[in-house]
Amino acid sequence: MASEPVLGMTNVALRRVEGRSFLETRSFELGTSLLFAIVFPLLIMFIEGPHLSLFFSALSNVGAVLLATYARSSLASFPGLSAGRAILPTILGSHFAMLFAVLMLRLPYSRSALLLGLVAHLVVVAIRFRATMRQRQTIGVLPVGESKSLPYDQRIHWSPMTVPSMEEARRHGALVADLSGDVSPQWERFMTEAALEGIIIYQAKELAESLTGRVEPERLSENGFSALMPTRAWFHIKGLADRLVALVALPILAIPMLVVAFLVRRDSPGPALFRQQRAGHAGVPFTAYKFRTMRVDECDGNSSVIKAQTIDDDERITRLGRSLRRMRIDELPQLINVLKGEMSLIGPRPEPKVLTDWYEQELPFYRLRHVVKPGISGWAQVNQGHVNGIDQAQVKLHYDFYYIKYFSPWLDLIILFRTISTMLGRKGAR
The missing domain is CATH 3.40.50 (Rossmann fold)
Structure with missing residues (x-):
């Protein structure tokens, strides 16, 4: 994935090879987790007697262990998400995915067996993680x-x-x-x-x-351009998934968004929504929607490069707008752009058209970032935060190229984890 060895083994996760204890090995984690996944249903069967629900619970536990192991090994190739942060989301997600499958198929199951399998899985993985953190x-x-x-x-x-x-x-x-x-x-x-x-x-x-987590465009080799073409299958699947999520999320968020719109109107004169021309897929401009966070006489980001950029402690931002930016609530109306197919949930952040025109003149290969749809959150946003000026925009471009080169559902999953962490920490906003 993110860094394949030229010769030898294919697993690129950094690890010590010499002097490892058994607790540090993938064999310990996988073997012990699978053992407990089967043992607990057998113990309950020994106490309560044989039940078909215990058989399906054991299958669910085994499937969750295999799914979580595969997910974590795939995520380990990418920077920006420590192994510790990936443990809880992948294990919980895998066990809930298997439970969902059991419920959809209307199979009998044992709550006790499933819960014990989940707890044992978490404990085993935590033991291995602690053991592997001892040395560089x-x-x-x-x-x-x-x-x-x-x-x-x-x-x-x-x-x-x-x-x-x-x-x-x-x-x-x-x-x-x-x-x-x-x-x-x-x-x-x-x-x-x-x-x-x-x-x-x-x-x-x-x-x-x-x-x-960066690919420097000035170092692209002759074959580098082909590496920056996203996988078409995932491109189309991702677009369909984006629209389905937006279709489900908008009705659920409709009332909270109406409340925010009302508060924006009360906080300062002007419309609740801010509309701005931004560069989309293949560089085609589109109108992006956000909750207005600046005074109405100062929020025209289409007129000049200077007005299109936001600086630290920008005086144009309203009191409510500062809070909306910190919690990323101002981005919620962009779900409309996702539903229309103009944006994705995750991808390079769309820049105002006036900034895009400027960056294309100053930065080599800048237009290549438009080979994928722009997103509400992105790899550059969770690693770098807000940018201002050519130098920071160039670093951001390096992050965007990394996202495009390693375009995959696993990298999107990491960005989702990091976005949630950033929102809770309220970092990176201006």
Whole structure:
């Protein structure tokens, strides 16, 4: 996924290989969780006697364990979501998904068996997570290309290698090299030997992208443009899912949104909704809807670059508007844009048309961010927050390119988790 090793094993989650205890292994987590998933229904069966509900409860527990394990292994490839934060949502989501399937199929089940299976699953995963947090990953850096410019990350200790030593490679357990540069025959033989021993060898560029969550457009290779084309199947499935969610959410949120609209009108003179021309999919402009958070004489973001940008402690924002921005409530009317197919729930944030025109003149490849639909929340928004100026917009573009390159339901799920966390922490808004 986010950073595939060039040679050797295919699991890219950072991990210690040498000196691991059994509690740190995926085998402990999966095997023990599956054991408890089956044991608890058997214990209840021993006490109460055989029931068909216990059989289906055991199947539900097993399915939840497998689904959660697959989900967490998929999410582990992406930066921005720590392993600890993924535990609760994926496990609860998997168990509730299996319970939903049981209810839809009208199968008998045991509440006690399902609850005990869920608790045991959480405990086992928490034990493994605690065991894996004890040490940092050490990765050997081969003196090839630009590997020496790898980013700092508190999870990793970069250990430069000056000579091809298999003993040192085994001690590290993983290596990284920039294979876009020239590789001497000596280092080629060394990497081949390391791969045959099962030592992970990461491509420096892919690993840097995985750690930072950014793809720098000025470094796009000749084949880089094809990598920035989203998966068409997920593009269409995502669009359908977006509209279904908006169709369900709008009636539920109708009354709260009417209350907010009333408060906006009471707080300052002017309309409740703010309409603005923004750049959409393929650069096609559309009218985005938001609750108005600025004074009506100051909220025309279409007239100039300066007015289209929001700064820290912007004096144009009303008292109520500041609260709406912190809690992201001002974005709710954009569900209308989602229902119309102009936006997605998750994607690069749409910029005002006047800003888009400016950025396209100043930033290389800027228009490529429009190959996917803009979203209410996005990868750049949860990692960087609000931006102002060309320099910050360029960093934001790096995040947008990462989202496009690794466009998938798993990355959308991470952004959803991070968005909820950001809303609760009220960070990143202006």
